[in-house]
Amino acid sequence: MGLTVVVGISGGIAAYKAVGVIRALVLAGHDVHAVATDAALRFVGRPTLEAISRNPVETDLFEGVAQVRHVALGQAADLIVVAPATAHTIAKIATGLDDDLLGTTILASRAPLVIAPAMHTEMWQNPATEANIATLRERGVTIVGPESGQLTGSDSGQGRMAEPEDIVAAALAVTGPRDLAGRRIVVTAGGTREPLDPVRFLGNRSSGLQGVSIAERAAARGADVTLIGAHLEVPVPASVAFVPVGTARDLQTTVTDAVAGADALVMAAAVADYRPESVAETKIKKEQTGDELVLRLVKNPDVLAELGAQRRPGLTLVGFAAETETDDDARLELGRAKAARKGVDFLVLNRVGWAEGFVTDRNSVTVIDAAGTIVTEASGAKVTVADRILDLLAR
Ligand code: CTP
Numbered sequence: 001m002g003l004t005v006v007v008g009i010s011g012g013i014a015a016y017k018a019v020g021v022i023r024a025l026v027l028a029g030h031d032v033h034a035v036a037t038d039a040a041l042r043f044v045g046r047p048t049l050e051a052i053s054r055n056p057v058e059t060d061l062f063e064g065v066a067q068v069r070h071v072a073l074g075q076a077a078d079l080i081v082v083a084p085a086t087a088h089t090i091a092k093i094a095t096g097l098d099d100d101l102l103g104t105t106i107l108a109s110r111a112p113l114v115i116a117p118a119m120h121t122e123m124w125q126n127p128a129t130e131a132n133i134a135t136l137r138e139r140g141v142t143i144v145g146p147e148s149g150q151l152t153g154s155d156s157g158q159g160r161m162a163e164p165e166d167i168v169a170a171a172l173a174v175t176g177p178r179d180l181a182g183r184r185i186v187v188t189a190g191g192t193r194e195p196l197d198p199v200r201f202l203g204n205r206s207s208g209l210q211g212v213s214i215a216e217r218a219a220a221r222g223a224d225v226t227l228i229g230a231h232l233e234v235p236v237p238a239s240v241a242f243v244p245v246g247t248a249r250d251l252q253t254t255v256t257d258a259v260a261g262a263d264a265l266v267m268a269a270a271v272a273d274y275r276p277e278s279v280a281e282t283k284i285k286k287e288q289t290g291d292e293l294v295l296r297l298v299k300n301p302d303v304l305a306e307l308g309a310q311r312r313p314g315l316t317l318v319g320f321a322a323e324t325e326t327d328d329d330a331r332l333e334l335g336r337a338k339a340a341r342k343g344v345d346f347l348v349l350n351r352v353g354w355a356e357g358f359v360t361d362r363n364s365v366t367v368i369d370a371a372g373t374i375v376t377e378a379s380g381a382k383v384t385v386a387d388r389i390l391d392l393l394a395r
Contacts, residue, residue, distance in 0.1 A: 002029040003078040003175060006109075007053070008102045011039020012161075013152045014084035014118035019044065020164030021083050021116075022053045028172070033058060033073060035102045037089070058101055073101075074108030081171045082106075083144075084118035084161045087129050093141075094132035114142040114171040121157030138238045142220075144170040144383065147361045162361075166381035173387055174220060179394040181222030184262040187215040187240075188255060188269035190230035192248045196295070197280035204270045205358040208232035210320075211268030213386040215240045218266075221390060226258050230269055248272045248300040255303055264316040264393050267304045268348075275300050308343025316393060319344040322352040336372035345370055346392055367392065 005025050009018040018034070025032045032053045036044070041059060049057045058073065074080075082089060082102070089102070093115070098104040106113065115136070123129055124146060137143060145162030161167075189211020193201040212234050215227040219239035227240040230251060236242045243258070245251045248271045259265050274297035284293070304319050311317070321338045325331040331349060339347040350357055350365045357363070364379035367389065378388035 002031050004076050005030045005032050005171075006073055006077040006080045006105055006111075007032055007034050008080060008082035008085075008089075008106065009034060009036040009040040009044065009049070010082065010084060010086045010089035010102065011037050011043060012084045012086045012118050013043060014161035015040045015043035017161055017164055018083050019048060019052055021081060021167050022049065024164055024168040025081075025171075026052065026054060028168070031055070033077075035059070035073065035105055037100055037102055039086075058105075060101060071104070071108045074105045074111075077105070077109050077111040079114070079171060079175050080106060080109055080111050081114045081116070081167065083116035083164075083167050085115040087117075087119045087123045087126070090115065090117060090129060090132050090136070094135045112140075112142070112174040114144060114167070114174055116144045116162050116167045117146045117159075118161035119146070119159050120151055121155070121159045124159045134235060137235055140238065142170060142174050144381065145361065147381075162381060166384055169380070169384045169387070173217065173383075176221065177394075178222030180218055180390065183218075183223045183264065183393070184226075185215075185218045185223045185264045185266065185393070186226045186228065186255065186258045186262045187211055187218065187266045188228045188230070188251060188271075189215065190232045191270040192230045192246065192251055192272045194247055194272045194275035194300075195279050196276050197282065197284045199283055202272060202274075202276065202295075202297075203231070204272065206230075206270035207234055207358060208269075209234045209361065210363055210382045210385065211266070212236065213382040214266055214268060214389060217383060217386040218390055218393075221394070226262075228254050228258060228269070248275065248303070252301050252303045252306075255307070259307065259312075259315060262315060264318065265307065266318040266389070266393075268320050270322065271303060272300055273302075274298065302342070304344065305342045311343060316346075317342075317344040318346045318348065318389065318393070320348045320350065322350060322357060324351070324353055326351070326353075332366065332368070332374075335366070335368055339368055339370060339372060343370075346375065346389075348389055365389075 034049045149160045190208035191204040191206035193203040216237040219225045225240040277296040335349040367376040
């Protein structure tokens, strides 16, 4: 059955991409009402929005006052998607300002709210915007993107609006099935750090975004989620229980405790395979080490393989495999060997490299089962990939 969806459009160049969002929602069978700010209508034409949405476009707070439009729209909505959400609109939503139809509609609604920010990198990284986004996340608003890439000018960076299909997928997922209700899922994310001395560590480039997206989506689908995070560079969703960890051995202790009674463990964390044999008590000094410094490393426990070896029935294990191998078949073979070695039920294979896997908001994965058979292939925003991985646990 179709949903009543309000698509809010605020005034940024990405407003033209809102057309794609509306189109995808309409084609999926939903009743879409576009609410555009005045500024938005300077970027995208009303006739376009009306033709694509098949409904009149609402802009003015003082139109249709007799039907109390702002309240009616807000109350009728099953879902509100704001795409693009400018820094200004984000600030207004965070503060609860309602000086236009979009503001009043959002304020008068109890529907889930999904926003797709779009702005220049400096504006996205401004502490004011960061604080507003943190507020919205805490209130349970789903934030999709922004992505890194070419911006409107000649510059590039984080701030590009997410692609319409990813926004629609994230938005529909919010209203989607609570098919993980009652399940207890432990997710690890981020990268462990192994100290060398009080100021230095050996680490890796994992930001934690893929694991955090899995935790966030699992919670949205009704699961009781524990997120074990090592040095996360992304915000922790308010919907999960969070335990921060530092080293691989910290992570092992925490995971071992957390999986007691859990239905599934998703090991998205990049765990250091080795740690310095000894940690210097004081800062390692050049005068003492000279022109060369040789580090002696010892092997860390393989958290996943140990859990796989002494498997408790009822605990589903999902591992990740980060491989730099560029040949698809060869990478699949590495994955099959790794799945067997770790004793997992599913292994999510993804290609990593200097420019792949870590630095982007997107991912492309192949999931195999314990027998090495491909069960899922998914690509898109990390949140979309998260849902496809969770589909396997829901089944
Ligand atoms: N993992 C783990 N403990 C480790 C290393 C990895 O639990 N000490 C987990 C990761 O969280 C991931 C999976 O094992 O789910 C595979 O990690 P990956 O780095 O791809 O494999 P490695 O075992 O480190 O093998 P290699 O470095 O040889 O590719």
